[in-house]
Amino acid sequence: MSKNNAKIKALAAAFPHTIPILAGFLFLGMTYGILITTEGFPFWFPILTSIFVFAGSAEFAGVSMLLGGFNPLQALAMTLMINARHLFYGISMLEKYKGMGAKKLYLIFGLCDESFSINCTADIPEDVDRGDFMFFVTLLDQLYWISGCTLGGIFGSFISFNTEGLDFVMTAMFVVIFLEQWLKEKSHISSIAGLAIPFLCLVIFGADKFIIPSMIALVFALALLRRPIERGVNE
């Protein structure tokens, strides 16, 4: 098989996994593009952030940072807090992204919730190059996001069909992936902790502040439950 054919094969294997993200990112990207341009920013702003930031929740929060007074350190601190969950993605992908060469830089740069979900859990066919597959998942995801942001930024004011509730596509995707993990794993301790601890933290700390306490509590819980979990993971 020639090199190009192999690439096309990886792209064809990757694409179906990204279809829910296509729907979700076009919608969310457009929402973001419309939001930021109606706040008075030029159409190329959402395009710029979708290329260089590529992190939905930080970009949405960025709109209010841009509207407030100039405070770069606060912007940095807020972004670190909003995106802290990415640390867990990196730790989970240390092994999978090993030996990916130059592609690795882009794989890490594009490690958003959705790219992580697919690259961490997809059963990649034996005859497809793993690096190419994961690269295309990440690239497609970012292209969807850039397209959504661009469309929202340029045509935002002309769009008026009822898309209320379409953002649920991302929730549904995470539910399905959670379920797939559940069906595959021997020990459910980690899955249960992953639902219960953030839920408790949400009740205690509220929607804006629960992620970091959840992450700290999860690491402690996984450390304490290491023995029973490892029995399940290693089988």
Add this chain to the structure above:
Amino acid sequence: MTLTEQLITIGMIVLGTVITRFLPFVAFPGGKETPKFITYLGKALPSAVFGLLIIYCLKNVNVFEFSHGLPELISILLVVIIHLWQRKMLLSIASGTICYMLLVQTVF
């Protein structure tokens, strides 16, 4: 804010995002042996992270106010049932999303 200040702010958002994504790979480079506990976390975390992501998606649902999280609950149950029945990812996601859109646009 001037345009330069806005671009610096965006630069800070880029920097913050890049730090959270690259830090684990910089701290535990491929060439050196990764501490056992981190390797363990890498295996145990994904299941927990998807739970965290579900809660994250639902964080603004208020069970004490109208709609009471019912559209979310019904649609998630539908996703689970359809997925356990057919085990086809796209079908489960599409049914749940369409169900949710119908519920929030027409019923609630």
